[in-house]
Amino acid sequence: MTQHAETCLEACVSCIEAFNTCFSRCLIEQAHHDLSGCIRLDRECADMCELAAKAMQTDSPFMKQICALCADVCEACGTECQKHDHGHCQACAKACIACAAECRKMAA
């Protein structure tokens, strides 16, 4: 794996953890706040980052295209998560933005 791919992989793995934590916590807090946008995107982003991580780990011929799409999905999730004050949403937004930036580099 190249150094770029290694860094991007780490960003994806961190993001998956942030998404799943945020997903789970949002469900608990859902009774008092509308977090449905967050919950939906957390799940989708976690799946997308898993695909991107796998692409880098297996040196996929579609790595660049998968990372380009992963960057789009992470940016959308980051924009949504930023709207909410919960610690896990803010942490997730931060992980999304970092991951999107690494994925853009891979896709270039």
Added chain:
Amino acid sequence: MTQHAETCLEACVSCIEAFNTCFSRCLIEQAHHDLSGCIRLDRECADMCELAAKAMQTDSPFMKQICALCADVCEACGTECQKHDHGHCQACAKACIACAAECRKMAA
């Protein structure tokens, strides 16, 4: 694939569709009802059924064990979905119960 596995695979594939539909609709209705248990289990069951479907499609040596666990997860999801009157929750509960029964046969 055996006839048993073929039937179980169909039940898993139907269940995945029911889970994902229910997940998506529950998120929309979430503002007015507490569907967080349903949303959580819909996602987990969809992942579990995907693993079970893949196990049957690839003739996995862990097919029986995966189907046994899939039956447990489907039963839990069916029990939760049954509590809610929405059409998609009731449809999901029905798919869960059918899938759990097929998975139990595979696991036997």
Added chain:
Amino acid sequence: MTQHAETCLEACVSCIEAFNTCFSRCLIEQAHHDLSGCIRLDRECADMCELAAKAMQTDSPFMKQICALCADVCEACGTECQKHDHGHCQACAKACIACAAECRKMAA
């Protein structure tokens, strides 16, 4: 789900089964033939079609982009599978081409 999405979803689900069957059979025949390209793409396409199916089932905001990428991956797999005479490779190639066509319609 729109009629287009419904048809595309069916194509993806059929493809996943074809990929996983082909993956498993190729591994058995691998000793006598070089099927590594097929095995690699079978796995990647199955993952990609799972993501696309989930996108349609959950009415994802990224449905079009995911389907566009899925079409690319399916076309690559179809081209590889077509080179091999085994029944499962030919069946997989056929499923890939059909799925790619449906995914292109969704992406349009």
Added chain:
Amino acid sequence: MTQHAETCLEACVSCIEAFNTCFSRCLIEQAHHDLSGCIRLDRECADMCELAAKAMQTDSPFMKQICALCADVCEACGTECQKHDHGHCQACAKACIACAAECRKMAA
């Protein structure tokens, strides 16, 4: 997440990387060696560890059962990988054994 779960999650994440690397390298070396058992189990274990990681990240009610099954799958993969001298197979075997041990602790 408990400290146990945190450690187990790390073991799963490391394992996924080891499986996918081993999968990809085995496909390249496949022409000269029979690595089909390894390739098959690498894919299945990666999927199983992804499910286990997600279970810990989302605090799943099925965490223990998923980890118990994950331990079984990792042990089978470790036993297979140990038979092969390639660096990636040996690294994968080591990751499998470590992950199986952590999963057993979680399942207890």
